[in-house]
Every structure is written in structure tokens, then in C-alpha cells.
Amino acid sequence: MKAALAQIFPRLADVPANLALHERSVNQAVAGGAELVVFPELSLTGYGLMESVPDVAIQLDSPTMRDLRQLSRAAAIVVGFVEEAPGARFYNSAAFVDRGEIVHVHRKVHLPTHGLFDEGRHFAAGDRIRAFDTRFGRAGMLICRDFWHLGPAYVLAAQQIDLLLVSSASPGRGATGGDGRFQSTASVDLLGDVYSRSFGVHVLHANRVGCEEGVTFTGASEAFGPAGNRLARARDLDEDLVFVDVDPDARRTARIHMPFQRDERPHLILRELQRALAERTQPGY
Amino acid sequence: MPSPSAPNLDTELAEAVLVRFLRDELHRTGLRHLVLGLSGGIDSAVAAMLAVRAVGAEHLHAVAIPSAQSSPESLADARAVADAGGFAVETIAIGDAAAGLLPHLAAPGGADVTPLRRGNVMARLRMIVLYDVSARVAGLVVGMSNKTELLLGYGTLHGDMASALNPLGDLYKGQVRALARRLGVPQQVIEKPPTADLWAGQTDEGEMGFTYDEADAILHRLVDLRRAPADVVADGFPEPLVRRIETMIVRNQFKRRLPLIAKLSTRTIGHEFRYPRDWRT
Numbered sequence: 125m126k127a128a129l130a131q132i133f134p135r136l137a138d139v140p141a142n143l144a145l146h147e148r149s150v151n152q153a154v155a156g157g158a159e160l161v162v163f164p165e166l167s168l169t170g171y172g173l174m175e176s177v178p179d180v181a182i183q184l185d186s187p188t189m190r191d192l193r194q195l196s197r198a199a200a201i202v203v204g205f206v207e208e209a210p211g212a213r214f215y216n217s218a219a220f221v222d223r224g225e226i227v228h229v230h231r232k233v234h235l236p237t238h239g240l241f242d243e244g245r246h247f248a249a250g251d252r253i254r255a256f257d258t259r260f261g262r263a264g265m266l267i268c269r270d271f272w273h274l275g276p277a278y279v280l281a282a283q284q285i286d287l288l289l290v291s292s293a294s295p296g297r298g299a300t301g302g303d304g305r306f307q308s309t310a311s312v313d314l315l316g317d318v319y320s321r322s323f324g325v326h327v328l329h330a331n332r333v334g335c336e337e338g339v340t341f342t343g344a345s346e347a348f349g350p351a352g353n354r355l356a357r358a359r360d361l362d363e364d365l366v367f368v369d370v371d372p373d374a375r376r377t378a379r380i381h382m383p384f385q386r387d388e389r390p391h392l393i394l395r396e397l398q399r400a401l402a403e404r405t406q407p408g409y
Numbered sequence: 410m411p412s413p414s415a416p417n418l419d420t421e422l423a424e425a426v427l428v429r430f431l432r433d434e435l436h437r438t439g440l441r442h443l444v445l446g447l448s449g450g451i452d453s454a455v456a457a458m459l460a461v462r463a464v465g466a467e468h469l470h471a472v473a474i475p476s477a478q479s480s481p482e483s484l485a486d487a488r489a490v491a492d493a494g495g496f497a498v499e500t501i502a503i504g505d506a507a508a509g510l511l512p513h514l515a516a517p518g519g520a521d522v523t524p525l526r527r528g529n530v531m532a533r534l535r536m537i538v539l540y541d542v543s544a545r546v547a548g549l550v551v552g553m554s555n556k557t558e559l560l561l562g563y564g565t566l567h568g569d570m571a572s573a574l575n576p577l578g579d580l581y582k583g584q585v586r587a588l589a590r591r592l593g594v595p596q597q598v599i600e601k602p603p604t605a606d607l608w609a610g611q612t613d614e615g616e617m618g619f620t621y622d623e624a625d626a627i628l629h630r631l632v633d634l635r636r637a638p639a640d641v642v643a644d645g646f647p648e649p650l651v652r653r654i655e656t657m658i659v660r661n662q663f664k665r666r667l668p669l670i671a672k673l674s675t676r677t678i679g680h681e682f683r684y685p686r687d688w689r690t
Contacts, residue, residue: 133433136689137685138689174683305422335434336687340429360425
């Protein structure tokens with residue numbers, strides 16, 4: 125299976141313009157042979173929305189989602205959007221859409237609200253980390269900060285995923301390194317390497333580019349094979365579309381070689397977690 | 410005192426990011442031109458070198474804006490920067506405007522306008538010129554207040570601090586110097602003592618009473634590393650200097666924020682009405 129990472133520069137709070145951008149990217153990816161196109165976090169809206177979150181939100185049965193479902197007849201897509209759920213709750217969501225159907229929606233679980241981030245002010249936090257089946261294998265989606273915390277990827281791995289699909293809008297922080305890249309980019313690299321290696325999965329990570337409110341998103345979208353081997357990397361800072369061959373046999377080989385997934389002991393981990401959390405409530409902890 | 414210096418800067422990355430910042434943030438507004446004042450100093454030289462890389466010489470409108478007090482070397486240095494960058498520089502003098510206005514500003518029968526007030530008037534006249542040029546060419550004004558100046562409040566509100574886009578606001582003075590070397594700013598501009606050029610022989614460091622290197626080193630520890638003033642003193646920096654710089658940061662916070670709006674409604678600009686500047690662009 126060939127996948128594409130669509131490293132785009134969305135317009136801020138302009139859904140029609142971004143929908144057109146998605147159509148162009150998918151067409152280009154399909155022309156290159158891609159069957160799956162992964163877009164960045166909030167690819168349909170841009171990132172720094174502030175009070176315009178409700179204005180750009182869409183419901184799963186909305187005309188925009190109908191257009192995306194139509195687009196998914198050309199290739200499966202992972203798209204980032206603001207989801208409006210009943211009760212005026214707004215989620216930073218990613219949808220896996222394929223063959224005209226919404227296969228799965230992930231609502232961002234970890235909303236960074238510190239420093240330059242203010243997501244907890246504008247979004248409701250997701251409360252599920254669920255794997256789902258696709259025609260390319262079992263998959264899980266994470267959105268940006270979900271990927272930095274170790275828990276969500278572990279929970280997906282425990283559901284025996286093959287593909288870890290990550291959508292990001294990662295702002296560059298720290299320019300003192302000397303290797304021509306932001307320090308935050310190096311951290312993201314490291315996580316993709318570790319997760320693919322430790323869980324024996326393919327990691328497909330689309331990050332956005334462009335400047336918003338003076339903040340520069342770093343690009344360098346990348347794909348890792350199941351032994352921690354980098355399969356593709358997009359350009360730093362500029363728009364790009366990169367292709368990656370996702371070979372199921374490579375996962376089999378990697379898991380024979382290093383059977384981390386087989387040898388995981390999730391029950392033991394769960395038991396110890398429960399004990400540790402119970403002890404936290406005891407006096408003097 | 411430990412050897413004072415600005416934190417490291419990856420100048421290759423800084424150039425790549427700042428050029429894209431100027432281009433992206435300009436083009437998303439639908440405009441194609443950048444406007445900036447060229448003083449002959451290092452900050453405006455670096456801003457201009459970034460701007461010419463971002464939009465090309467044909468879309469950059471550099472303006473030298475001398476007053477009667479400006480030294481001829483400053484204008485010559487501005488020209489040298491423009492030559493090195495391969496772009497044109499227009500000259501619009503504010504001497505007449507200042508001469509016309511300043512007598513009206515002196516208190517009736519009172520003392521002359523102080524050098525500080527005079528300097529602020531010049532900075533605001535330059536702002537008037539730049540914003541008029543920006544209207545003439547349909548462009549955005551590029552600012553060049555660096556992080557050291559912004560934190561210390563060493564700038565004129567609505568004067569040199571007025572701009573649409575500031576590529577240098579997160580760079581300490583020493584980092585601006587490092588970037589200047591990468592961008593091919595003429596050597597004499599990099600090496601000459603920084604000056605607001607308000608009177609002969611004036612230098613920033615002479616006026617402030619400490620060096621930019623000292624300020625950079627202390628600000629970096631206080632701001633970026635979140636070190637307490639006492640810890641910075643323990644590092645070996647003189648306590649009076651650390652205290653003074655900390656006070657300057659706090660007292661000049663108003664220059665880094667929009668004016669306060671008195672809240673009455675349930676949806677007040679700045680409190681509940683909060684949208685990105687880049688809204689729908």
C-alpha cells in the first residue's frame with residue numbers, strides 16, 4: 125500500500141478554501157498512486173482559531189463532511205477538523221474516511237493549555253482511545269500532543285494496531301540547536317522512531333507548515349517502518365507531499381525479529397498502574 | 410561576572426524561519442510589499458536583508474528618514490546596506506517637519522523640549538512617514554525592535570515600536586549581530602556602537618549604563634531560563650544591575666500590550682472577544 129503525507133499550509137478559519145486544498149492534495153496523491161492520504165491536525169480549519177472555534181465547527185452529518193466522504197472515494201483520508209457534538213461541545217478531531225464512509229473519529233485527548241497553547245480553553249477533551257479496522261490493517265489515530273504522552277500510543281498498541289496515524293500542528297520552539305532545525309522537531313523525530321520500534325508498527329505522521337500569528341509550524345512530516353527505520357521525510361518548513369510504501373510483510377519480519385508486541389504484559393502494567401494510582405491517594409504520598 | 414553573552418542562535422534556521430514569516434504573514438493579507446525604515450544601524454540592516462530575501466528588491470520599500478540631528482555616516486551606512494542587499498533606498502527627511510512642530514511643543518514660556526521628548530517626536534515622525542509610504546505602495550511596515558529592547562522598554566511607543574510585522578522581536582541584540590554576519594550586513598554596520606542617533610556621540614550603551622552583552626546575558630537567564638533574580642546574582646552578575654534590569658522589564662510591560670479597555674459588556678474586546686490577528690487569512 126502506498127500512503128501520502130500531505131504537508132499543507134491551511135488558511136486560518138476558512139473551511140471552504142481548505143476543503144479545496146484537500147481536494148487538490150488528494151488528487152495529487154492519487155496521481156502518485158496513494159491509497160491513503162494523511163493530513164495534519166485541524167487541516168480543515170488551521171490551528172490558532174481562538175473564539176472562531178464554534179464558527180468553523182462541523183457536525184459529522186454536515187455538507188462539508190459529505191464532501192470529504194465523496195473525496196474519500198478516490199483515496200482514504202485522515203482529516204483534521206473541529207467537530208461539533210451535541211450540547212455545544214467542540215472537539216479537536218481527526219476522521220478516518222474511506223470509500224464514502226466515516227470509519228472512525230478520534231477526539232484529541234490531551235489538549236495542551238500552557239505556554240503558547242490554549243486548547244483547553246476552546247475545546248472539549250476526548251475520552252476515548254480506540255483502534256479501528258481499515259482495509260490496510262488495524263489502525264489508531266493520535267493528534268499532536270496525544271503523541272507526546274506515552275499513554276495513548278501504548279493503549280493503541282495494546283489493541284494490536286498495525287498503523288499509527290498521527291496528525292500534528294507542531295509550532296517550532298527553540299532555535300539554539302545548530303543543526304538547522306527547531307529543538308521541538310528533534311523531539312517529534314525521536315517519538316516516531318521509538319513508537320515504531322517499540323510497538324512494531326508503521327508510524328505515518330503528517331505535520332503542517334506555514335506561519336500563523338508569528339508562530340512557524342515545522343513540517344518534516346515523516347514515516348517510520350516497524351523497526352524504527354525512517355521511510356520518508358518531508359521538507360522542513362515548506363509545503364510538501366511525500367509518498368511511502370507501507371509493507372505489511374515488514375511488520376511481520378520486525379515482530380519476528382523483536383517480539384515486543386507479543387511480549388508486552390498489559391495486565392501486569394494495568395495492575396501496577398492501579399496500585400500506583402491507589403497509593404497516590406494515601407496520606408503522606 | 411561570568412562572561413556575558415547572548416544565547417546561541419542557529420542562524421541558518423533563523424534565516425529560514427524569518428524569511429518565511431515575512432512572506433507568509435504578508436501574502437496572507439493579500440498585500441505584496443514590505444516597507445521599512447533604514448537607519449544605517451544593525452537592526453534595520455538585518456530586517457532589510459530578511460525582507461529582500463522574502464519578497465525581492467522590487468517589493469521592498471526601504472526608506473532612510475534623516476532628521477537634522479542624524480549623522481551623515483548614518484545615511485552613508487544605510488546606503489551601504491542597500492547596496493549590499495541589492496535594493497533601492499528612498500530618502501524622506503523629517504527635519505522640516507520637526508523644526509515646524511517642536512517650537513509648539515515647548516511649554517509656554519518654559520524650558521525647551523528635553524532630548525528624550527525630542528527623540529520620541531523624531532521616532533513618531535518616522536512612523537508617520539513609514540505608514541504613509543505603506544499606504545502609498547499598499548504594503549506592511551516591518552518593525553525591528555529586538556527582544557533586548559522590547560524587554561527593557563528601550564523604544565518609543567507608536568514610534569519605532571509601531572509595525573505590522575516584527576521579525577526581530579524574539580532575538581536578543583547579540584543574536585541579531587550573529588544573524589547580521591550570516592546575512593552579509595556590511596562590517597562597519599555590525600561593528601559600530603548602536604545608537605538612536607538623536608545627538609552627536611550618543612550611544613545606546615552609554616545612555617543605558619550597561620552593555621548589550623550584559624543585558625542579553627541577564628535577560629536570557631531571567632526570561633528564557635526563568636531564573637530568579639537572586640540566582641542570577643549568585644551566578645556572578647552585579648546585584649544592582651540585575652535588580653535594575655528586572656525593574657525595567659516590569660515597568661515597561663505597558664509598552665508590550667494594547668491599551669486597556671474598560672469592561673462593561675459581557676463580550677469585551679480582548680477579554681471574551683478573542684480572535685487571531687490572522688483571522689480568515
